[in-house]
Amino acid sequence: MSSPSHGQEDQLGDVELEQEYVSMLYGRLDDLREYTSKRLSEVLRQTGGTPQARTERDASTSMYSDQLTQLSAVENGLCFGRLDFEDDGRFYIGRHGLFDKDKEYEPLLMDWRAPAARPFYLATAASPEGVRRRRHIRTKRRTVVSLDDEVLDLTSAAQGRREGLTGEATLLAALNASRTGQMSDIVATIQAEQDRIIRSGLNGVLVVQGGPGTGKTAVALHRAAYLLYTHRRQLAKRGVLVVGPNATFLHYIGQVLPSLGETGVLLSTVGELYPGLTATGAESPHAAAIKGRIEMAGVVAAAIKDRQQVPTEKRPVEVEFEQDVLRLDRRTCTQARSRARRSRQPHNQARRLFVREMISALAGQVANRLGRHLLDQADLDDIRRELREDEKVRAAIDRLWPVLTPQELLADLFSSPARLATAARHLSEEERALLVREPDAAWTPADVPLLDEADELLGEDDEAIKARQARERRQEIDYAQGVLDILDLDDEADPEMLLATDLVDAAGLADRHENRSHETAAERAAADRTWTFGHVIVDEAQELSAMAWRTLMRRCPSKSMTVVGDIAQTGDLAGTTSWSEVLSPYVADRWRLEELTVNYRTPAEIMAVAADVLASVDPALVPPTSVRETGVAPWHRRVEPADLAATLPGIVAREAAAVGEGRLAVLLPGGSIDSLGAAIAAAVPDIAVGTQPDGLETRTVLLTVGQAKGLEFDAVLIVDPDTILAESVRGRSDLYVALTRATQRLGVVHTDELPALLGGLHPADDVEAA
Numbered sequence: 130m131s132s133p134s135h136g137q138e139d140q141l142g143d144v145e146l147e148q149e150y151v152s153m154l155y156g157r158l159d160d161l162r163e164y165t166s167k168r169l170s171e172v173l174r175q176t177g178g179t180p181q182a183r184t185e186r187d188a189s190t191s192m193y194s195d196q197l198t199q200l201s202a203v204e205n206g207l208c209f210g211r212l213d214f215e216d217d218g219r220f221y222i223g224r225h226g227l228f229d230k231d232k233e234y235e236p237l238l239m240d241w242r243a244p245a246a247r248p249f250y251l252a253t254a255a256s257p258e259g260v261r262r263r264r265h266i267r268t269k270r271r272t273v274v275s276l277d278d279e280v281l282d283l284t285s286a287a288q289g290r291r292e293g294l295t296g297e298a299t300l301l302a303a304l305n306a307s308r309t310g311q312m313s314d315i316v317a318t319i320q321a322e323q324d325r326i327i328r329s330g331l332n333g334v335l336v337v338q339g340g341p342g343t344g345k346t347a348v349a350l351h352r353a354a355y356l357l358y359t360h361r362r363q364l365a366k367r368g369v370l371v372v373g374p375n376a377t378f379l380h381y382i383g384q385v386l387p388s389l390g391e392t393g394v395l396l397s398t399v400g401e402l403y404p405g406l407t408a409t410g411a412e413s414p415h416a417a418a419i420k421g422r423i424e425m426a427g428v429v430a431a432a433i434k435d436r437q438q439v440p441t442e443k444r445p446v447e448v449e450f451e452q453d454v455l456r457l458d459r460r461t462c463t464q465a466r467s468r469a470r471r472s473r474q475p476h477n478q479a480r481r482l483f484v485r486e487m488i489s490a491l492a493g494q495v496a497n498r499l500g501r502h503l504l505d506q507a508d509l510d511d512i513r514r515e516l517r518e519d520e521k522v523r524a525a526i527d528r529l530w531p532v533l534t535p536q537e538l539l540a541d542l543f544s545s546p547a548r549l550a551t552a553a554r555h556l557s558e559e560e561r562a563l564l565v566r567e568p569d570a571a572w573t574p575a576d577v578p579l580l581d582e583a584d585e586l587l588g589e590d591d592e593a594i595k596a597r598q599a600r601e602r603r604q605e606i607d608y609a610q611g612v613l614d615i616l617d618l619d620d621e622a623d624p625e626m627l628l629a630t631d632l633v634d635a636a637g638l639a640d641r642h643e644n645r646s647h648e649t650a651a652e653r654a655a656a657d658r659t660w661t662f663g664h665v666i667v668d669e670a671q672e673l674s675a676m677a678w679r680t681l682m683r684r685c686p687s688k689s690m691t692v693v694g695d696i697a698q699t700g701d702l703a704g705t706t707s708w709s710e711v712l713s714p715y716v717a718d719r720w721r722l723e724e725l726t727v728n729y730r731t732p733a734e735i736m737a738v739a740a741d742v743l744a745s746v747d748p749a750l751v752p753p754t755s756v757r758e759t760g761v762a763p764w765h766r767r768v769e770p771a772d773l774a775a776t777l778p779g780i781v782a783r784e785a786a787a788v789g790e791g792r793l794a795v796l797l798p799g800g801s802i803d804s805l806g807a808a809i810a811a812a813v814p815d816i817a818v819g820t821q822p823d824g825l826e827t828r829t830v831l832l833t834v835g836q837a838k839g840l841e842f843d844a845v846l847i848v849d850p851d852t853i854l855a856e857s858v859r860g861r862s863d864l865y866v867a868l869t870r871a872t873q874r875l876g877v878v879h880t881d882e883l884p885a886l887l888g889g890l891h892p893a894d895d896v897e898a899a
């Protein structure tokens with residue numbers, strides 16, 4: 130509600146006044162951009178100097194480029210609010226702090242994350258915190274288009290604003306707007322219960338539990354921006370990781386942080402956390418669920434032990450060496466293996482000890498045959514060296530204790546029922562059979578935590594480390610050569626002036642860049658499996674398996690984490706329905722819980738239907754309260770199974786037309802995407818089938834419920850709810866997720882009797898007639 134005390138004329142006058150102020154702010158922003166860009170070019174042009182000067186220059190380069198990125202990002206909606214206080218003070222609130230350099234840096238615009246900006250989100254008529262009026266300023270590009278005032282006194286509170294909502298008109302305008310396929314930031318309309326979570330302290334594990342549409346994802350991302358602003362020094366170095374369920378979801382949320390001026394955050398799925406590997410393989414949900422169990426950590430450890438072999442009593446290892454046959458018997462090998470294992474080093478590093486013991490044993494045999502008394506220390510050293518370099522000796526030792534990469538270990542394990550039987554003996558035969566795969570099959574997302582576990586237990590052998598270092602050094606030199614080439618391309622350079630290559634060669638420049646100052650923490654983190662983050666945010670956290678949690682906890686030893694999710698929406702068989710169950714192995718009961726209760730996405734009419742489904746998942750679960758109604762009744766239509774393929778394209782086309790500029794999602798059972806997808810795609814323009822990162826920007830998209838998790842659309846059409854319910858033991862949760870994706874319209878097409886759970890839907894003919 131716009132302030133009743135303000136007439137239309139006042140508003141017009143105010144709009145002009147605010148436009149003046151907003152234009153002044155944009156002028157200041159332009160000045161700042163120009164200044165920063167100039168400084169950056171100056172720094173980039175400087176060369177030479179002492180090592181300290183170079184370090185300072187690197188720091189200035191990254192500071193100015195970061196500032197420039199931030200200043201470019203805040204163009205849209207730079208200023209969105211104003212607070213007027215009882216004592217006649219006032220200030221403006223926006224995406225970025227701006228100061229008046231001519232007036233002792235007096236604030237012109239307060240960053241929304243600054244402590245002083247908090248009353249903009251928290252002040253209420255009942256507790257105004259000295260605020261007289263809160264004004265929401267809506268802009269389009271650089272033009273002020275409207276204002277929404279709230280007067281925070283109890284009389285105006287009694288007159289009608291809905292209790293508990295901040296900036297109601299602006300909020301409802303944002304919620305009613307058509308979706309674009311990309312999530313937007315909510316910085317102008319953060320609600321009080323969300324603000325408290327966004328600004329909660331950095332330390333410890335914070336769990337944010339909330340029903341669908343309560344803004345968990347939005348809150349998690351704004352929290353990342355807030356934490357980076359408030360604890361920049363601490364977090365910029367180690368970076369922040371945001372984990373999401375799949376690439377489509379990451380694409381959907383990908384613009385939110387950049388629009389808030391934050392680019393140093395790594396967005397990743399758990400499946401992408403193993404550098405150099407893309408987990409594109411698919412497998413049955415049951416196989417993935419087994420791989421997600423915590424017992425799999427023991428299976429990986431056992432699989433490694435199983436590769437540390439000793440010969441049988443009767444058949445010692447025989448090695449040909451210089452026309453002689455040397456023997457490694459069971460006792461010698463067992464002793465060497467025990468010593469190597471006792472070192473508690475990872476397999477590939479402990480191997481050094483094993484090799485040393487084996488070479489000693491073999492050298493002893495050679496010395497005895499040559500006549501030990503004839504040999505001095507130098508001879509013995511020679512014998513050891515020759516043994517080490519001998520191909521056959523090396524091969525024999527490799528068979529007993531091979532150098533292994535995580536990929537080799539797991540590919541060998543899963544392609545061998547015998548190896549699986551040894552390492553995973555507590556699994557049933559049927560469970561083991563589900564894990565068997567071809568040796569060269571593609572890796573699946575559920576394999577990634579196992580690879581991570583294996584990497585931890587295998588470690589890297591020295592040769593691999595040396596090879597990697599050499600590779601990295603070559604990359605540094607290539608990068609440095611590129612920099613030199615660019616610098617020397619300047620054709621306006623004075624011919625008398627020394628070229629950069631006259632001063633330093635690529636190897637020399639690479640030395641200076643050894644600390645990779647040109648990469649952000651997020652970029653370095655993405656390339657390094659052992660990177661540990663300053664803060665980790667996990668979205669749709671209910672879907673993570675126990676093994677995935679183990680991987681993530683390894684990446685965050687400080688346990689500074691924000692975990693957001695909804696245990697009523699768990700669809701993955703490996704997922705959880707209890708936060709305490711997944712967190713207690715790592716932090717016992719030292720985690721704090723915050724709950725979100727208001728649904729900003731799903732209108733009340735649709736939520737009433739979803740509430741029945743939720744009650745069937747667990748009667749104790751409480752659905753979130755919808756913030757708005759649309760007046761559009763959700764409908765159902767029965768179609769004979771034989772007619773489905775012929776009828777559905779028409780229904781989809783009608784819904785796509787009804788949604789106008791908005792987005793429509795057709796949610797189908799997993800098994801139907803292929804069979805029904807082609808017919809629908811042929812009849813409906815601008816359509817995407819299945820997950821493609823930018824598929825959400827098409828007007829219509831066909832997805833399974835699992836693929837639609839975390840996403841939202843103006844209209845949703847659910848096809849064949851019976852099969853969605855039957856497809857998984859978590860079918861009811863899946864249906865609940867499907868129903869709660871819509872912001873405006875919902876329809877359900879079924880081929881059998883309407884499931885009783887969906888009794889709240891209205892027959893399509895009644896809805897059309899109305």
Ligand SMILES: Nc1ncnc2c1ncn2[C@@H]1O[C@H](COP(=O)(O)OP(=O)(O)OP(=O)(O)O)[C@@H](O)[C@H]1O
Nearest residue numbers: 315318319320341342343344345346347729730839
């Ligand atoms: N304070 C707010 N102002 C404006 N829009 C909001 C606000 N809070 C949430 N929204 C919008 O509500 C929708 C749902 O938010 P979000 O996706 O974060 O919910 P969620 O709790 O993660 O949902 P789900 O559990 O279904 O994934 C989004 O469009 C988001 O932008």
